[in-house]
Every structure is written in C-alpha cells, then in structure tokens.
Amino acid sequence: MDRRAFGEQPSRPDGSVIGHGTEYTGRYVVLFDPSSQESGINALRSAADIASVERVRGTDVGNVAELLERPDVSVLFEDLAAAVVEVRPEQRHALVTTAEAEPSITAAEPERMVHALPITAPQQAPTEFFPAFRSDEDVVARHTKAEMAAGLGPAWSEDSWTWGLQAIRANLSHLTGRGVKIAVLDTGVDTDHPDFAGRIEAAESFVPGETVEDGNGHGTHCIGTAAGPANPRQGPRYGVAPEAQILAAKVLSNAGSGQDGFILAGIAWAVARGARVISMSLGGQVRPGELFPQTYEILAKRALERGTVIVAAAGNDSRRPPQIEPVSRPANCPSILAVAALDKAIAPAFFSNGAINGQGGEVNIAAPGWQVHSAAPGGGYQPLSGTSMATPHVAGVLALLAQANPHVSAADLMAGLKAGAFPLTQPLRDVGAGLLQAP
Known part of the structure; x- marks a missing residue:
C-alpha cells in the first residue's frame, strides 16, 4: 500500500x-x-x-x-x-x-485549512486571512500599468460581453447549460441578487455559525462567472452557462477560510444532488516537491465515477518573472482539473502557479483570470483577478459540454474539454492544453 x-x-x-x-x-x-x-x-x-x-x-x-x-x-x-x-x-x-x-x-x-484565492486589489490592505495567496501590491500595480501602456485593455470591448467570454468564444456558442447542475464550493452566494432569481436550485452552508449568504464576495463572483444570466440587470453578459442550475455550497467563511472537512461535506452534498461539475476556487499552498493529497485524489475519482468533474484553481503564489510556484492543493491532484489564469494578452497572469511538481502538479487548462467582471453581493458587480476567476469559466464550459453530450462519462467530459482547448505558444507548464474554448 x-x-x-x-x-x-x-x-x-x-x-x-x-x-x-x-x-x-x-x-x-x-x-x-x-x-x-x-x-x-x-x-x-x-x-x-x-x-x-x-x-x-x-x-x-x-x-x-x-x-x-x-x-x-x-x-x-x-x-x-x-x-x-x-x-x-x-x-x-x-x-x-x-x-x-x-x-x-x-x-x-x-x-488542513483552505482559503479563497483572489488577488487582492492594489488599494486593498492585506488581511490575515490570506497568508498564502496575498498579492504584492507593487507587483499588481506594475503589471496593471504595463497592461494599460500596451493598450491591451481597450482591445477588448466589453459593451455586450466580458473579455473573458469573448476569449473563450462563449459569445459564439448556442449552448446555455440548460439541464446541467453546477456546484460552486466557496464563500456562499447572494441569494437576493436579481441576476440569480429563479436560478439557485439549492444552497447550503457547511461553515459553523454562518448562513449561506456571502459576506465575502468571492463565491457570488465565481457563481456569476460560471452561470450568470444571458441578460444581466446591468452591464455586459458575464456568465458562461446562463441556464445551468446553480448549487451553492458555503465551505469558506465570510473571512475566506475553511477546512478540508467543510470541502468534503460540500463535495458529498453536490455529488448527491447530481452536480455534473464542482467548481472550487480555493486551496492551500504547497512546497516544491510536495506530493498531492491522496484523500482529495480518491474523492475526485469517486466523484468521477458518480458522473461529476471537479475543477480547482491552480493558485496565485507566483510572481512572474521569474518566480513560479507549484500548483496548489487540491488542484494538484491528477483527477482534478487544475486551472491557470490568463491576462488580457492571453498570456499567463503574473500570479498564476505552474507545473513545478511531478505527477498531479500539472496545469491542465488556462482561462481568463485578470480583471474579470461578475456579480457582487448587494445586487452589484465588481472586477476580480486570480486563478479563482479562471476556474468558474472552466466549470461553465463543462456545463455546456454536458448539455451537448448528456450521456457521456465525467472522464470523457474532462477529455473533451482539454481536446477542445486552443493551443498556445507558452510552455505546457504554464497553460496546459491551452486556452479554454466553449463548444
């Protein structure tokens, strides 16, 4: 053994x-x-x-x-x-x-503890709750200025669609995710957000002492990217699978932290409810050479057997160039899809982790993760950056694939997702199969 x-x-x-x-x-x-x-x-x-x-x-x-x-x-x-x-x-x-x-x-x-994986905005003071994933404010500011100087931002008109949905070609897809359940395990959801009216099939909190209401914003944002509506109350369309059914599991507190046990409870609940996709924009930092957690790997295999694909954020510990850190846990498990983040130049975001470790530590696919516009608690919207923001793009595309191929296995869904990616010139270490593409 x-x-x-x-x-x-x-x-x-x-x-x-x-x-x-x-x-x-x-x-x-x-x-x-x-x-x-x-x-x-x-x-x-x-x-x-x-x-x-x-x-x-x-x-x-x-x-x-x-x-x-x-x-x-x-x-x-x-x-x-x-x-x-x-x-x-x-x-x-x-x-x-x-x-x-x-x-x-x-x-x-x-x-062990797990944490939400956003990139802290430049003007926001670091908090004690994100010790492993806190951004360096100077680095964020420098890359923001460089992006604007290169004219990359204005190249994407977001009048009707977010740049992320355009990059993955969701704006060209006729699929909507109808009949497919997406479970997002995160900080909960704003159940009163007008864009989610009639869309949340079930919501449950696994965090002691906290309701499923999102006092953080991370979970609401991720749910919006995965399954926001075709016609939001305000602004461009930002949801990949606008008719997918939403399962919201609160496994991270309003402070953005949780425990493996909360994640396990959320996975069990989502699988039992028939989720085709579980999206986890969370994790914990690992060291170079560290092996993937066997418990999460076995759970992911059991979920696959039940028809559920798990996707997880690769982590935001890198500071490119030159520092590249290994894919976080549990995204570093072979049976979990690890998602890297791309900026508006369709290049690896400066914070996105890479395939530094061995088996399981690879990046599987890359998706938009810089200045992503999505829903915010209180009925509003906000831009956030991180591999957390890239991950629900992948969850949404998996829902589209599941709608188009309702009888295929979860393993075949994973294979189809990777096969449909647009190859990029960057190393496999950084982008895996390439840029996520909607069917």
Missing part, C-alpha cells in the same frame, strides 16, 4: 500542532473502502478511541455544519465512504498506525 496515503501531524508534547507554514486543525480526513467502511470505522474505534460517529447520507445534510464543529463527534459521509475524524492528541499515532495496517482504510491525512 502507498504510504503517501497516510500522514501524522507534527505536534508538541502538549498536543498543539506544528508545521512549516501549514495550518492543521487537529482532525483527520479518513477514506474507507466503500465495500467495508464499517470494518474501518470499527478498527479506528478499537485502536484510536475515536469520537462518536454521526452518519450523513445523500442530500440529508441536516446539521452537518454544527457536527463538524463539535469536538466529541466524527462525521461519516457514507456515499463517498469518507469521514472527518476527531481524535485526541495522544491517539493520533494510533490512528495513523491503524490506517496503515487496516485494509478497509484507503487513506488518512491530517485535516
């Missing part, structure tokens, strides 16, 4: 967690063999004295957010044979040892 699938958190004698800039929560994400998950649970009960297990089935999420907050409860998502496990500090070693030896347990990794 691949020992990369198991990991023990470094800790001090008092049980507090340490690490090289990595934010651990003290819990574990554990995946079981779907045919024998009861055996795995029982093994953990016996060896690691895990907390009481609450079971979640299908779309019956009930009070999952509150359960995930309780230190006396572990939560098992039966449909995906995955659990968020509470374990006392002195029992962590026993959990890892048991996971390595028990054949019914396929992976066990420490739960």
Whole structure:
C-alpha cells in the first residue's frame, strides 16, 4: 500500500500542532473502502478511541455544519465512504498506525485549512486571512500599468460581453447549460441578487455559525462567472452557462477560510444532488516537491465515477518573472482539473502557479483570470483577478459540454474539454492544453 496515503501531524508534547507554514486543525480526513467502511470505522474505534460517529447520507445534510464543529463527534459521509475524524492528541499515532495496517482504510491525512484565492486589489490592505495567496501590491500595480501602456485593455470591448467570454468564444456558442447542475464550493452566494432569481436550485452552508449568504464576495463572483444570466440587470453578459442550475455550497467563511472537512461535506452534498461539475476556487499552498493529497485524489475519482468533474484553481503564489510556484492543493491532484489564469494578452497572469511538481502538479487548462467582471453581493458587480476567476469559466464550459453530450462519462467530459482547448505558444507548464474554448 502507498504510504503517501497516510500522514501524522507534527505536534508538541502538549498536543498543539506544528508545521512549516501549514495550518492543521487537529482532525483527520479518513477514506474507507466503500465495500467495508464499517470494518474501518470499527478498527479506528478499537485502536484510536475515536469520537462518536454521526452518519450523513445523500442530500440529508441536516446539521452537518454544527457536527463538524463539535469536538466529541466524527462525521461519516457514507456515499463517498469518507469521514472527518476527531481524535485526541495522544491517539493520533494510533490512528495513523491503524490506517496503515487496516485494509478497509484507503487513506488518512491530517485535516488542513483552505482559503479563497483572489488577488487582492492594489488599494486593498492585506488581511490575515490570506497568508498564502496575498498579492504584492507593487507587483499588481506594475503589471496593471504595463497592461494599460500596451493598450491591451481597450482591445477588448466589453459593451455586450466580458473579455473573458469573448476569449473563450462563449459569445459564439448556442449552448446555455440548460439541464446541467453546477456546484460552486466557496464563500456562499447572494441569494437576493436579481441576476440569480429563479436560478439557485439549492444552497447550503457547511461553515459553523454562518448562513449561506456571502459576506465575502468571492463565491457570488465565481457563481456569476460560471452561470450568470444571458441578460444581466446591468452591464455586459458575464456568465458562461446562463441556464445551468446553480448549487451553492458555503465551505469558506465570510473571512475566506475553511477546512478540508467543510470541502468534503460540500463535495458529498453536490455529488448527491447530481452536480455534473464542482467548481472550487480555493486551496492551500504547497512546497516544491510536495506530493498531492491522496484523500482529495480518491474523492475526485469517486466523484468521477458518480458522473461529476471537479475543477480547482491552480493558485496565485507566483510572481512572474521569474518566480513560479507549484500548483496548489487540491488542484494538484491528477483527477482534478487544475486551472491557470490568463491576462488580457492571453498570456499567463503574473500570479498564476505552474507545473513545478511531478505527477498531479500539472496545469491542465488556462482561462481568463485578470480583471474579470461578475456579480457582487448587494445586487452589484465588481472586477476580480486570480486563478479563482479562471476556474468558474472552466466549470461553465463543462456545463455546456454536458448539455451537448448528456450521456457521456465525467472522464470523457474532462477529455473533451482539454481536446477542445486552443493551443498556445507558452510552455505546457504554464497553460496546459491551452486556452479554454466553449463548444
């Protein structure tokens, strides 16, 4: 068995967690063999004295957010044979040892923090909530001036369509995403935004103590790019799949932070609700040479088997030139589509991460991610930049492909997306298959 699938958190004698800039929560994400998950649970009960297990089935999420907050409860998502496990500090070693030896347990990794991935606007002060993805204000300002000096911005008229929709040829597509469900796992959604009226099939918060309403703006913006309307209340069209059904899962707080357990809950909910696409503009920074997380990789494979493609942002840690950082987690998983960001010159955005690491760490496709216009809480609009903004472009195009090919597998949808990309001259490391194209 691949020992990369198991990991023990470094800790001090008092049980507090340490690490090289990595934010651990003290819990574990554990995946079981779907045919024998009861055996795995029982093994953990016996060896690691895990907390009481609450079971979640299908779309019956009930009070999952509150359960995930309780230190006396572990939560098992039966449909995906995955659990968020509470374990006392002195029992962590026993959990890892048991996971390595028990054949019914396929992976066990420490739960980590994840963050939204925008690029902070030049005039905005950095905040404590985005330590891994905060932009350098001088670099942002310099690239903005260079872009304007080159005349790249005015080359795209956005009177009717955003530059991003024109770049991916969504303005030439007759497809709308009708009948296809897109799940966006993010900071929630402005449920009262007039552009989303009648479009949100379901919305759920997996963040303890917070409703699904978006107090950040990141989630509303991403949902707008993926599935905004054909005729918005104001301004150009900005949504790729204007008739897709929206599933909004709040897995990041209004401060822009979340945990692997929240993401797991959102994935389970979205798959159970029949999402063809899950869009995740979130992640955590990885080091050069770091391997992809086995838990997310196995979850992505199980989602694919159920007909769902997961796309995720490649991350915004680079400062080109010359610094290029590796694709973030979980986008660095082989079975998750990693999306890089392009600027208005159809070149890699200066912040966009690249294929520095090995298997799974590649960029799969590139999409518009600079000064992207989309919806904002309060019924308005705003431009944002980042691989976060590129990712929902891809989710929307996958919905168009799914509408055109309703019976193909999720794996075939992924293959079709990459095959349809427009090749670019930049290295595969930076743009993968090339520029995203709508069918």
